[in-house]
Amino acid sequence: MKMRLWSVVVxxxxxxxxxxxxxxxxxxGRNPGRxxxxxxxxxDAPNMTNETCYNINVACLDGVDIDEPLTAPVTxxxxxxxxxxxIPVEVWHL
Numbered sequence: 001m002k003m004r005l006w007s008v009v010v011x012x013x014x015x016x017x018x019x020x021x022x023x024x025x026x027x028x029g030r031n032p033g034r035x036x037x038x039x040x041x042x043x044d045a046p047n048m049t050n051e052t053c054y055n056i057n058v059a060c061l062d063g064v065d066i067d068e069p070l071t072a073p074v075t076x077x078x079x080x081x082x083x084x085x086x087i088p089v090e091v092w093h094l
Contacts, residue, residue, distance in 0.1 A: 005038070005057055005059070006057065006058045006059045006069045006072075007055040007056060007057050007058065008055070008056050008058055009043075009053050009054070009055055009056075010053065010054050010056055011051075011053055011054075012052055012053070012054065014054075015040070015054040015056070017040075037057075037060060038057060038060075039056070039057050039060035039061075040054055040055060040056050040057060040060075041054065041055045042054055043055055075087075076088055076091045
């Protein structure tokens with residue numbers, strides 16, 4: 001389940017990394033030799049919110065009841081076309 005990306009967006013003041021800072025790396029797509037589960041990511045996306053924010057992968061949080069994310073509201077973003085502020089034309093497969 002932890003590979004699933006169910007993310008919530010939070011502002012920097014609401015995010016606090018408790019451990020593992022020394023193991024962090026910047027990922028900019030197709031980093032050779034780097035793979036794994038992303039528990040969070042820092043987003044600097046002027047085409048989305050015009051501010052820095054964090055995507056927190058709630059599937060990676062310990063102690064989360066699986067029923068909570070399954071019933072939460074869903075927002076689809078068009079990452080395929082790098083148009084993150086818009087809903088994709090088709091979402092039936094997502």
